[in-house]
Amino acid sequence: MELGAKAPSLLKASLGRTGKWAGSVAFVSGAVSDVLNPLAPFAAYIALVAAVAAVIIAIAVVLKLVLAAKAVPALIFATSAAAVAGGVYGLQQQTNSQNGVIASLVPAVAELQQSMGIVAEKVAKIEQTVTQTQKTVEAVKQSTDTVAKQTEEIAANQQQQTAQGAETQKTVEAVKQTTDTLAAGQQQQVAQAEKLQATTEQIAASIDTIAKGFAALAAQGGAIADPKRPDEYYHNARVYELSGDMLNARRSYLAFAGFDVDAVDPYTRFATLLRVQDGKAGAREVFGALSDKGKALSINLVHLMQFDDVQRLDKLNAFIAAHADFAPAYFLLAQEFSEDRLGSQSLSDKRSEAQALTKFVAYEKDGGLLKYFVDQRELADWLDRSRSRLAALGDVLDPALFAPTLTPMRSNQGWSMTISLPEPATAISWRLGNSGPFTDTGFMAMNDQRTGKPMPNPSFELPDSTAATTIGIKYLDLRGRETGPFDISFDPDAALQQGAKQILDQFWTSWIAFDASGNHGLVYFSQMLSFRCAIKQVHYGLNGAALDKEIKMPPCDKKDPYAIPYDYQPYFKVADSVKSMSVQVTYTDGTKSPVREYKRQ
Structure with a gap:
C-alpha cells in the first residue's frame, strides 16, 4: 500500500530526471539500428533485449529485490528503448524497407549504407580470405608436419650417412692399408723373384760344377765323411744305395734336395728308392712336401710322376704346357705311351711316343740337355733309349704309310670291299660318300688274339651299280679310341681293271694251256679271257x-665281267711242230707284262 501510494510521485520524479536523456538515447539507438538494418535487424534485437530488461526490472521492484528509487530510472530507459526500437522495427516491417525507414526518406543515409555495404562486402571478403587463410594455414601446417617429418628422416639419414661415412672412411683406410701392404708385398715378391731368378741362374750355372764334382767323387769311390756340397750328398746317396744302406741313402737324397738343385736325375733315383720303400703314395707324399718348399722344376716334375695313370698324364701335359722348354719332361712323356708301360701299343700310342722322343732328342743339339743332369751317364742312358725306340718305331709319324686301304673285288653279284688297317681294331665302320651315318661292319665268329676281343669283320658288300664315289673308313683302336675317318676314292672301272690285272700277274702260269683236256692241237687262253x-x-x-701274232679279245662286259661270250671260242689250233709259245700282255693302264714262255708237253 505504501509502494502504491508512492509510485505516482516516484514515477513522475524519475521521468522528470531521466525521461529526457532516456528518450534521446532510445531514439538515437532506434535511428542507428534503422541505419544498420542492411547488416542485421538490430532494431528487433534492441527491442527484445530492452523489453526483457524492463520486465526483469519491474519484477525486481515489485518483489523488492532492488530499491525502487534506483530501479525506476533503469526501468524507464529500458521501456523507452523497447518502445522506440519496437516502433522502428514495426515501421520497417510495414514499409518493407530492407535498408531501413530513414534510408528510404534520406538519400544521404542511403549513401552511408552503401558505404556500409562496401564494408560488409569487404568483411565478407575478409571472412572468405580468413577462411581460405585458415585452409592455407591447415595445409601449411600439414606441409609443415610433413616437412618436419621429412626433416627428421633426413636428419636420421644424415646421422646414418654420417655413421656410414665414418665406416666407409674406416674401410677406405683399411683398403688403403691393405693396398699399401699388397704393394709392399708385391715389391717384396718382385725382389724375391729377382733374387730367385738370380739364384736359379747361379744354380743352373753351377750344375756343370756339381756334375764335374760328382764325376770326380764317383771315380774316387767311398762315402764322404762330412759332406757339405750337393755333389757330395748325391755321391753319398748313390754309395749308400748301392751298399743297401737305404736309411742313409734317403737322408743324403733329402739333404741334396735341400739345395734346390734343378737337375732331374737325382730326384728320379730318389723317387725310385721311395717307391720301393714306401710305395707310390709314400713317394708322392715326400715329393709333395719337397715341391712345397723348393722352387726347382725338376722336383715338381718328379712329384707329378708319382700319381696314377690318367691323372699322371694330365698333370704331365699341364706341366709341359706351362714349361714347354723343359726338355726332360718329353722323355718322361714318351714313357707314358711306351710298350713297357702299356704292354701293347696302338698306332696312336706309337706316334705319341715318337713325337715326344723326337722332341727330347732335339734338345741334345749344342748341349741343351747337360744342364738338367748331374750324372752324365744318366743322360747318356736316356739318349740311348730314345734313339733305340725311334729306330724301332720307324716311319710311324708318316701318315701316308699308316692309312687304311680298300681292296675291291668284283664278282658276278657285285663288289666285295676288303679293308686293310694299319693296326688291330676293335670295331670298323664305313659310309658311302662324304656325309651321312657310318655303318658298322659287324664281327666275325672269332676273337682277335692281339686285342683279346671279337674280331671286327674287315669287309662289306656294294652293288655292281655303284658309281665312282668316296668311301669313308673309321675304326676303334685297341684302347677304344676312334681313328679316322679316312676318305678313300673308289672308281669301279679302275678297280675292275686293277683287280683283274692283279689276278693275271699272280696266276700267269695259267694264261696258256696246250692240248687241255685231251684236245690235241688246241691252245686254250680261258684265264686271260x-x-x-x-x-x-x-x-x-x-x-x-x-x-x-695277236689274240683278239672280246670287249669287257662290266655287268658280267668274268663270263665268256657264248659265241666266242677260247682257243685256237696249232700244228704238231709247235713246241713252245711266248706271250706278252699289254694292260689297259698302259703297262706290259714280262714275256712269258709256255712249253708244250
Whole structure:
C-alpha cells in the first residue's frame, strides 16, 4: 500500500530526471539500428533485449529485490528503448524497407549504407580470405608436419650417412692399408723373384760344377765323411744305395734336395728308392712336401710322376704346357705311351711316343740337355733309349704309310670291299660318300688274339651299280679310341681293271694251256679271257719267234665281267711242230707284262 501510494510521485520524479536523456538515447539507438538494418535487424534485437530488461526490472521492484528509487530510472530507459526500437522495427516491417525507414526518406543515409555495404562486402571478403587463410594455414601446417617429418628422416639419414661415412672412411683406410701392404708385398715378391731368378741362374750355372764334382767323387769311390756340397750328398746317396744302406741313402737324397738343385736325375733315383720303400703314395707324399718348399722344376716334375695313370698324364701335359722348354719332361712323356708301360701299343700310342722322343732328342743339339743332369751317364742312358725306340718305331709319324686301304673285288653279284688297317681294331665302320651315318661292319665268329676281343669283320658288300664315289673308313683302336675317318676314292672301272690285272700277274702260269683236256692241237687262253677287262692287247710268238701274232679279245662286259661270250671260242689250233709259245700282255693302264714262255708237253 505504501509502494502504491508512492509510485505516482516516484514515477513522475524519475521521468522528470531521466525521461529526457532516456528518450534521446532510445531514439538515437532506434535511428542507428534503422541505419544498420542492411547488416542485421538490430532494431528487433534492441527491442527484445530492452523489453526483457524492463520486465526483469519491474519484477525486481515489485518483489523488492532492488530499491525502487534506483530501479525506476533503469526501468524507464529500458521501456523507452523497447518502445522506440519496437516502433522502428514495426515501421520497417510495414514499409518493407530492407535498408531501413530513414534510408528510404534520406538519400544521404542511403549513401552511408552503401558505404556500409562496401564494408560488409569487404568483411565478407575478409571472412572468405580468413577462411581460405585458415585452409592455407591447415595445409601449411600439414606441409609443415610433413616437412618436419621429412626433416627428421633426413636428419636420421644424415646421422646414418654420417655413421656410414665414418665406416666407409674406416674401410677406405683399411683398403688403403691393405693396398699399401699388397704393394709392399708385391715389391717384396718382385725382389724375391729377382733374387730367385738370380739364384736359379747361379744354380743352373753351377750344375756343370756339381756334375764335374760328382764325376770326380764317383771315380774316387767311398762315402764322404762330412759332406757339405750337393755333389757330395748325391755321391753319398748313390754309395749308400748301392751298399743297401737305404736309411742313409734317403737322408743324403733329402739333404741334396735341400739345395734346390734343378737337375732331374737325382730326384728320379730318389723317387725310385721311395717307391720301393714306401710305395707310390709314400713317394708322392715326400715329393709333395719337397715341391712345397723348393722352387726347382725338376722336383715338381718328379712329384707329378708319382700319381696314377690318367691323372699322371694330365698333370704331365699341364706341366709341359706351362714349361714347354723343359726338355726332360718329353722323355718322361714318351714313357707314358711306351710298350713297357702299356704292354701293347696302338698306332696312336706309337706316334705319341715318337713325337715326344723326337722332341727330347732335339734338345741334345749344342748341349741343351747337360744342364738338367748331374750324372752324365744318366743322360747318356736316356739318349740311348730314345734313339733305340725311334729306330724301332720307324716311319710311324708318316701318315701316308699308316692309312687304311680298300681292296675291291668284283664278282658276278657285285663288289666285295676288303679293308686293310694299319693296326688291330676293335670295331670298323664305313659310309658311302662324304656325309651321312657310318655303318658298322659287324664281327666275325672269332676273337682277335692281339686285342683279346671279337674280331671286327674287315669287309662289306656294294652293288655292281655303284658309281665312282668316296668311301669313308673309321675304326676303334685297341684302347677304344676312334681313328679316322679316312676318305678313300673308289672308281669301279679302275678297280675292275686293277683287280683283274692283279689276278693275271699272280696266276700267269695259267694264261696258256696246250692240248687241255685231251684236245690235241688246241691252245686254250680261258684265264686271260675271263680277266680280259684288264687287257688291252695280247701278242704271242711260236717256237721262239717274234711276238707278231695277236689274240683278239672280246670287249669287257662290266655287268658280267668274268663270263665268256657264248659265241666266242677260247682257243685256237696249232700244228704238231709247235713246241713252245711266248706271250706278252699289254694292260689297259698302259703297262706290259714280262714275256712269258709256255712249253708244250
